[in-house]
Amino acid sequence: MVRLITHNLLACHVKDCNTNNFPLEFKDAQIELRETEFNPEFVRGIIPKLEWKALVDTARELGDTTLPLELPEMLDDDFLKNLHHVLLEIHVEDGVMICANCKHVYPISNGIPNMLLAEHEIG
Amino acid sequence: MTTLYLFVFAQSHDEFRLPELSSVAELNGIPYTLPLKPEDRDPTRPFMVIGLGKEDHAQILARRCILIKFVSVYEFYGQGSTYEELHAANRASRPLWEKFIPDTSFRFLVTSYNHKIPQSRQREVIESFSYMDFLGPINMKNPDITCAVLEEYFDTRGTTRSKHQGDGNFRQVFFGRLIEEGTARNLIVKFDVKKRSYFGNTSMESEISLLMANQTLASPGKIVYDPFMGTGSMAYPTAYFGALVYGSDIDGRQMRGKDKKSPGVIRAATQYGVASRIVDLCTFDVTHNPWRCGELFDAIVTDPPYGVRAGAKRLGRKRELSDRQRQLCEEHRMNPSSDDQPYIPPTRPYELSHLAADLVLLARYLLRPGGRLVFFLPTVTDEYEEVDIYTMLCEGMEVIANSLQDFGSWGRRLVTIRKTTSEKYPSPTFEPIHEPKVDHVPAHKDFREKYFQGFKPKEERGASKDSSTTPV
Known part of the structure; x- marks a missing residue:
């Protein structure tokens, strides 16, 4: 787990870390691909919530180059299938996510990221 | 056009029945109407007559609502506080059931809530419906249609009574044809x-x-x-x-x-x-x-x-x-x-x-x-x-x-x-x-x-416990 949809919805939330705190950078990512049922309506519906550039960059970093740099105007089935694959079928099972700004390291173990903050990181 | 359906709810969580019904109806875009009289839409009662536009809708509800019981939704033919009233209502519903007269196989069930009806009277009850003149064969295993008589009794739990005491002294009796058994209850086991x-x-x-x-x-x-x-x-x-x-x-x-x-x-x-x-x-x-x-x-x-x-x-x-x-x-x-x-x-x-x-x-x-x-x-x-x-x-x-x-x-x-x-x-x-x-x-x-502290009244609890109100 830690699918790219999740990665695209999470930002560093350390106190006063408000700029350049998204996207978190993957490091030592162990990837697994797992099939998930395709629901075009769901994929279409989630697009307005996504940060497109962050998603494409992260996908390319992890070796998937199927997404175009710009969000296309025509959302055909092939595109939606590629997007579905990137969002829901690429799982980062182990590794870390690092905030580009404050350098906080969020470890991922068994697919579950630990995003608890230390005492000095909360207000 | 609105048809009336008799809903039989599971014997648990009565306060949850209508909210669940309302949610599943909203999810599936199903309009429905509840009975007008407050006592008829009392959610603590096991039966309720609800108006729906389509038979499909009754099926959808019975397949998703956890609190609709296994004998769930009946096409409603009549109710009454006595059998005379019930039969009068059922005779008026003839257009709903006359299509089953010529050659539909059928069975009759007589059942009750808060009571057990003796077998002899069950037979009597079934025979009192003879005016419906169903000509098809009786089939207890795989009938084309199942008709059911449901008697609702007041709760007599906690009182001592002899066997079958109060039999026939029901609050209300309902009659209808089974449309869908509530399958969602099986999910509780799953x-x-x-x-x-x-x-x-x-x-x-x-x-x-x-x-x-x-x-x-x-x-x-x-x-x-x-x-x-x-x-x-x-x-x-x-x-x-x-x-x-x-x-x-x-x-x-x-x-x-x-x-x-x-x-x-x-x-x-x-x-x-x-x-x-x-x-x-x-x-x-x-x-x-x-x-x-x-x-x-x-x-x-x-x-x-x-x-x-x-x-x-x-x-x-x-x-x-x-x-x-x-x-x-x-x-x-x-x-x-x-x-x-x-x-x-x-x-x-x-x-x-x-x-x-x-x-x-x-x-x-x-x-x-x-x-x-x-x-x-x-x-x-x-x-x-x-x-x-x-x-x-x-x-x-x-x-x-x-x-x-x-x-x-x-x-x-x-x-x-x-x-x-x-x-x-x-x-x-x-x-x-x-x-x-x-x-x-x-x-x-x-x-x-x-x-x-065992839910003591406020006074006994005293002023000692206010610790968690102060932010720490």
């Missing part, structure tokens, strides 16, 4: 906690988690979030109904379990064939959450910890550190020793009434307009007042259902709140600034303390 590959001592019983899933309007294409995921009890039925589920918890051990290979929640989800719908699990404190933006979820469903089995926790310290301790912490942080990984941050208790109010604010931020927040709120039965619920509401959030599961001196209320606003709100601060707008202390405040 999701039985005892047969689940992973559960904990805070796992929610399957019937209630299914009801909660129905309250979220779970269906394919939706995203549902549980911010106090624990062992994931609500996630399984919600995912089973097609929704994608996110879970987070301040304590990752609940979601993981002891097995090092794969998280317990994922193992249980795999057992139900819904592992791919658990989008992600994440360890964080919901009061310091990493969600990048709001309006993400179609529903939030959760059973917040209320301090009996497990206390709610949030990041922070119970007591302020002394300057000396603070300095040591600082030094340690700058030069950590290698053997103290993983770091476990300190936590402090999260008082229930604060948690509940925060949850509503969080839901207003994280839900899409029209989305639902579904959660349990424990409360002290003797002290509960309607306004308790309103102490935690905020602008743009509206209570649409509030059903009590009664355990005696305490109970828990399944609260369903809808986000009615489409305005954008900032992420809540989770600071205790939102003291009750009305000058009212809800019965769920300091629930943990009240529980362990």
